[in-house]
Each structure stands twice: as C-alpha cells, then as structure tokens.
Amino acid sequence: MPAAHVNQIIAALPLDRAAAEPLFRQLYGAIRAAILDGRLSPGMRLPPTREFCRLLGVSRQTVLNAYAQLAAEGYLDGTVGRGTFISADVPLPVSAPAPPAASAPGLLRPLSARGQGVVAAMRQVAFHRGPLRAFRVGMPRIDHFPFDVWNRLEARRWRRPDHHFGYSDPAGFLPLRELLCVYLKASRGIHCTPQQIVITSGSQQALFLLSTILLAPGDCAWMESPGYRGASGPLRAAGAKVFPVPVDAQGLDVAHGVAHCPQAKLAYVTPSHQLPLGVSMSLPRRLALLAWAAQNKAWVVEDDYDSEYRYTGAPLASLQSLDRDGCVVYVGTLSKVMFPGLRLGYMVAPPALAESLVQAKAVMDRHTAIVPQMALADFIAEGHFGRHIRRTRDSNAERRDALVRGIASELDEQLACGPADSGLDLCAYFRGGHDEETVSRAGLAQGVELRPLGHYADPLAGPACIAPPGLLLGFAAIPPAEMAHGLQVLGRILRGR
Structure with missing residues (x-):
C-alpha cells in the first residue's frame, strides 16, 4: 500500500484531547482497531515516529508509548534501521455478511439446551425495582440495622x-x-x-x-x-x-x-x-x-x-x-x-x-x-445479632399490627387477612370478584406495589394448586405514613373509584 494512503489512514485516527483517557492509550486503541478491521494489513510499514507526530499533532513520546504497547501485544514488529511494520502474524480479518441495519447483533450460535434452561428458569421471578414503596414484599427494615457497629467491625478486620x-x-x-x-x-x-x-x-x-x-x-x-x-x-x-x-x-x-x-x-x-x-x-x-x-x-x-x-x-x-x-x-x-x-x-x-x-x-x-x-x-x-433480632421483631410486629388494623378499618369489606403471626408479609384474599393482575397494574400505576398471589402459582399447576385471588402485602420495610397511603390507594382501586 502506498505510503500516502497509510498516512491518510493515520491522519484519520480518532483522538479526543478532552477525554480523561491518556492520548497514548487512545492512539494504541485506534491503531489496534485499524489492524483488526483490516485498514492496516500485515506487513504494512508505519510512518516514522516524527512523521506520525506531524500527522496527528501529538508528542513523540505518545507515539513511542503506543508503539511499545502494540509491539508487546504482538501487533507490531520493529527493526532498527528498517522501520516499524504491522506484524505478519496478525491474521487477515474474515469478512462476514453485515447484519440487517435494524437488527441488534445476535448470538454467535444458540445457547446450549442447558443454558436455555438456566436462562428461562428465573424468567418469571419478580425482582425489586426502583425505590422502596408500599407494599414491597420480602424486604426487611434496613433503617433499623446498626450500620455504625457493622462498619466498625469490618474496619477492625481490615486493619488486621x-x-x-x-x-x-x-x-x-x-x-x-x-x-x-x-x-x-x-x-x-x-x-x-x-x-x-x-x-x-x-x-x-x-x-x-x-x-x-x-x-x-x-x-x-x-x-x-x-x-x-x-x-x-x-x-x-x-x-x-x-x-x-x-x-x-x-x-x-x-x-x-x-x-x-x-x-x-x-x-x-x-x-x-x-x-x-x-x-x-x-x-x-x-x-x-x-x-x-x-x-x-x-x-x-x-x-x-x-x-x-x-x-x-x-x-x-x-x-x-x-x-x-x-x-x-x-x-x-x-x-x-x-x-x-x-x-x-x-x-x-x-x-x-x-x-x-x-x-x-x-x-x-x-x-x-x-x-x-x-x-x-x-x-x-x-x-x-441477638439485640438486632429482638429490636426488629418488635418493630415488625408494630407495623404488622398497623397493616392489620388498617385493613380492618378501611378495607374489611374488600379483603380477608390470612395468618399474620410470622414473617415480613401478609397474605390478603379478595372478598369480591377482583382480578389480581388488573388490581396489581392499577396499583403500580399509582406508585404502590401489589403482588398477586397468582404470581406464586406454578404455571403448569391445576386448580388445586392455585390460591384464591388475593395479594401478598409487605409491611416490615414500609413506614406508617407510606403504609397508610398505600391502603388509601388500594381502597380506591378495589372500590373502583
């Protein structure tokens, strides 16, 4: 390839002088990319460092550092008196048909059957997203945890x-x-x-x-x-x-x-x-x-x-x-x-x-x-540990009582509570003919998480394995004011207001 064409490729290499990444790292990356995509082919001679500096407006040390990294990784060969060349050991790129413009790059080949099973296995599991809000399930009260004590204990271990x-x-x-x-x-x-x-x-x-x-x-x-x-x-x-x-x-x-x-x-x-x-x-x-x-x-x-x-x-x-x-x-x-x-x-x-x-x-x-x-x-x-469990057990009990009282006073005609003697969540069944998914979507639209009981049923299960329609309501992590707001929203949804 003529030297003039090589110079054109070099002069077009992208460098951003305002970026935090050092110029020699940018230059190294740009030359490597040009080699791997075939713009600079094996055996091609690169310009002398001083010419390189003139083409890109960078210091000679920047070029030398980039060359040194590329040579260490096997992209360049250099001999005193002969110049610097793209290594003959770099394979030519294999051309592949370009993907359709509107499609995203796909997998090189399909996942294995085992891989597909692993990926699909948790697809139906609901994960917590966004900030805490009523009535997030399975969530403990974090603000009660003695993080100052924990930080001290971890720091002590790090010091020794x-x-x-x-x-x-x-x-x-x-x-x-x-x-x-x-x-x-x-x-x-x-x-x-x-x-x-x-x-x-x-x-x-x-x-x-x-x-x-x-x-x-x-x-x-x-x-x-x-x-x-x-x-x-x-x-x-x-x-x-x-x-x-x-x-x-x-x-x-x-x-x-x-x-x-x-x-x-x-x-x-x-x-x-x-x-x-x-x-x-x-x-x-x-x-x-x-x-x-x-x-x-x-x-x-x-x-x-x-x-x-x-x-x-x-x-x-x-x-x-x-x-x-x-x-x-x-x-x-x-x-x-x-x-x-x-x-x-x-x-x-x-x-x-x-x-x-x-x-x-x-x-x-x-x-x-x-x-x-x-x-x-x-x-x-x-x-x-023991003190924290006792403290959070008392706190959880207070919030559980607040939720049970709130349902009894505000939603007794709409919801029937399940067992409430343990845990961080409360199961509540619909007294009327409400659709779980409709209620859940309406709650989420108004900033309240309402987990349908149907979410926990196996999709292949028969009628005997499906709970009556209802919701699982988390209470342990929900402050009283947020809980009261959530009950108001849930009440409006169930009453169709």
Missing part, C-alpha cells in the same frame, strides 16, 4: 490482615459456623456440628447447589404451589421435572404428593412460614413428609427464610430437628435478618452430604467473601 485474607475454606469461616451452631440449636432446635454448615452467597446459591448435585435431569421434585418461584427456578435449571403440590391450612399436602408423584427425589418446603400463604406445616404433615422421604430415599430442602420473626411466641422448631434419617437439608438466609445486600446464607447438611456440598461450592465460586463472614462472626459473638 492475617492468613484468612488468602483463599479460604469453601465451607466458610470456621468461627462463624461454630457460632451458627450455637444459635441454631437455641433458636430452631437444630443439632449440628460446624462441619455440617456450609456458608453460601445467599440462600439462592444454596438452592442452586442443592438442585445441581442432588438431582439428575428428568428427576421429579415436589414444589409447593403456590410457592416461592425463586426455588422452582434452580430446580428447573437443573433439568428436574417440577411437580406442583397444593398447600392448605396445614401446609404442603403430603398425601397429594404421595398419590400423584411418589417417585420424586426431592421436596422443597417452607414449613415454618409458607410463602406466600403464611401457614405453618402441622406436625402430622411434617412427620408424614419425613416418613415418605426416608422410605423413598428422597431429600427434603427446608427453606427457613424468616422464622426469626414470629410474633406470637417463640420460633417454631425446625423440620430438621425431627429428622432421624438424614433426609433434610436446612437452608437459612441472613438477608431478612441483616440486610439483603450482605448476600450471606448457609446450609445445614446431613453429615454424609456435607463434604460433597463443600466441594460443589468450591466449583461455583471457591468461597464466599471472607471479610463479611468475619464481621458477622464478631457481630454475633458481641451480642449485636
């Missing part, structure tokens, strides 16, 4: 770096697991050793790990319906066949599952506080579930996501505390007790399963971030 700041145990920080053993025994009746506990990056990671290593593609798994869609997502991503099992006033209908899908390899349950209906699994149902699991060598995943917040007595004993056959994996989260951004959860596995879960955890992310674990261990050991 030790061997824990390298790669850590995939199972988690041992002092934290030891403290969790003591806490879980006292609060949930769980008997375990630190070796049975695996710290995870939230309960969602725990559910994904369990679905992946306990189930083979095609295995059946029981899933509460209505139930937590964030749990059915990992099951489907693992290739399991999710079998919806109805929930009534006593919790999961074990007899229905046994009659229609006895071959299931796993059952997912929220026995202490069922999501979204708020019921607790009765003792006969718990014993029946454990008997079925033991007889069929099936796993039971107990998701105990908010049992700390029980307002009419002590928290209920866990299902795991009744397990005598090593069937139950207990999954806990700290998102509801601490704050969701912490992303810390844990599993309590039967002894025979624990080491396999640790190895699977190591495959996924090696180990959960260590400093938050260390700070949490200090938070528990110094008594802050």
Whole structure:
C-alpha cells in the first residue's frame, strides 16, 4: 500500500484531547482497531515516529508509548534501521455478511439446551425495582440495622490482615459456623456440628447447589404451589421435572404428593412460614413428609427464610430437628435478618452430604467473601445479632399490627387477612370478584406495589394448586405514613373509584 494512503489512514485516527483517557492509550486503541478491521494489513510499514507526530499533532513520546504497547501485544514488529511494520502474524480479518441495519447483533450460535434452561428458569421471578414503596414484599427494615457497629467491625478486620485474607475454606469461616451452631440449636432446635454448615452467597446459591448435585435431569421434585418461584427456578435449571403440590391450612399436602408423584427425589418446603400463604406445616404433615422421604430415599430442602420473626411466641422448631434419617437439608438466609445486600446464607447438611456440598461450592465460586463472614462472626459473638433480632421483631410486629388494623378499618369489606403471626408479609384474599393482575397494574400505576398471589402459582399447576385471588402485602420495610397511603390507594382501586 502506498505510503500516502497509510498516512491518510493515520491522519484519520480518532483522538479526543478532552477525554480523561491518556492520548497514548487512545492512539494504541485506534491503531489496534485499524489492524483488526483490516485498514492496516500485515506487513504494512508505519510512518516514522516524527512523521506520525506531524500527522496527528501529538508528542513523540505518545507515539513511542503506543508503539511499545502494540509491539508487546504482538501487533507490531520493529527493526532498527528498517522501520516499524504491522506484524505478519496478525491474521487477515474474515469478512462476514453485515447484519440487517435494524437488527441488534445476535448470538454467535444458540445457547446450549442447558443454558436455555438456566436462562428461562428465573424468567418469571419478580425482582425489586426502583425505590422502596408500599407494599414491597420480602424486604426487611434496613433503617433499623446498626450500620455504625457493622462498619466498625469490618474496619477492625481490615486493619488486621492475617492468613484468612488468602483463599479460604469453601465451607466458610470456621468461627462463624461454630457460632451458627450455637444459635441454631437455641433458636430452631437444630443439632449440628460446624462441619455440617456450609456458608453460601445467599440462600439462592444454596438452592442452586442443592438442585445441581442432588438431582439428575428428568428427576421429579415436589414444589409447593403456590410457592416461592425463586426455588422452582434452580430446580428447573437443573433439568428436574417440577411437580406442583397444593398447600392448605396445614401446609404442603403430603398425601397429594404421595398419590400423584411418589417417585420424586426431592421436596422443597417452607414449613415454618409458607410463602406466600403464611401457614405453618402441622406436625402430622411434617412427620408424614419425613416418613415418605426416608422410605423413598428422597431429600427434603427446608427453606427457613424468616422464622426469626414470629410474633406470637417463640420460633417454631425446625423440620430438621425431627429428622432421624438424614433426609433434610436446612437452608437459612441472613438477608431478612441483616440486610439483603450482605448476600450471606448457609446450609445445614446431613453429615454424609456435607463434604460433597463443600466441594460443589468450591466449583461455583471457591468461597464466599471472607471479610463479611468475619464481621458477622464478631457481630454475633458481641451480642449485636441477638439485640438486632429482638429490636426488629418488635418493630415488625408494630407495623404488622398497623397493616392489620388498617385493613380492618378501611378495607374489611374488600379483603380477608390470612395468618399474620410470622414473617415480613401478609397474605390478603379478595372478598369480591377482583382480578389480581388488573388490581396489581392499577396499583403500580399509582406508585404502590401489589403482588398477586397468582404470581406464586406454578404455571403448569391445576386448580388445586392455585390460591384464591388475593395479594401478598409487605409491611416490615414500609413506614406508617407510606403504609397508610398505600391502603388509601388500594381502597380506591378495589372500590373502583
């Protein structure tokens, strides 16, 4: 290619002198792009540095720095006395048909079947978006959290770096697991050793790990319906066949599952506080579930996501505390007790399963971030954890009472409250013939989040697995004034005003 044409290409290279990026980095990027798209081809000689400076109005050092970076990455070859050339080892670009002007670039090839399953699995899960507003579900009261204490504990750990700041145990920080053993025994009746506990990056990671290593593609798994869609997502991503099992006033209908899908390899349950209906699994149902699991060598995943917040007595004993056959994996989260951004959860596995879960955890992310674990261990050991739970339990109870009173005084003819003795949310059923989706859309248009109970039903479930029309209303994070406003908006919507 003639030198004059090369000079034209060089002179046209885009440089922005007002940008924060150094000029030599811009020049390096522009030359590299010209090489990769074929404007500067292998073997082509570049102008001498002084000529380069004249063409672009930059310093010689800028050009030298850009040349040095390009040479280090293999784009340029230079020989004293001969000049600088585009490396002959740079392959010529392969031309491809241009995409239609109106279309966005697509995937190089379709996702694998497994990839498509993973992507589709959580498509129906609703995520929090935008600022907090009534009646956001599953959200704890964050403004009650002692962030000043937490910041001090984390800072203290950062000031004392030790061997824990390298790669850590995939199972988690041992002092934290030891403290969790003591806490879980006292609060949930769980008997375990630190070796049975695996710290995870939230309960969602725990559910994904369990679905992946306990189930083979095609295995059946029981899933509460209505139930937590964030749990059915990992099951489907693992290739399991999710079998919806109805929930009534006593919790999961074990007899229905046994009659229609006895071959299931796993059952997912929220026995202490069922999501979204708020019921607790009765003792006969718990014993029946454990008997079925033991007889069929099936796993039971107990998701105990908010049992700390029980307002009419002590928290209920866990299902795991009744397990005598090593069937139950207990999954806990700290998102509801601490704050969701912490992303810390844990599993309590039967002894025979624990080491396999640790190895699977190591495959996924090696180990959960260590400093938050260390700070949490200090938070528990110094008594802050227990005080925070007591304080937030009282606060949540006050807000729960305010919501129940508000519904009774303003919307009693429109809504019937479900169980309200636990958790961060309240299930409310329509007394009239309202359409959930219509009500939900109208609320969102007026700045109020109204989660339909139908959102929690499995899309493939029959009528027995679908709750009566209603809403799930979050209260723990909602200030009284915002709650009162939300009830006014909901009242206008339900009355058609």
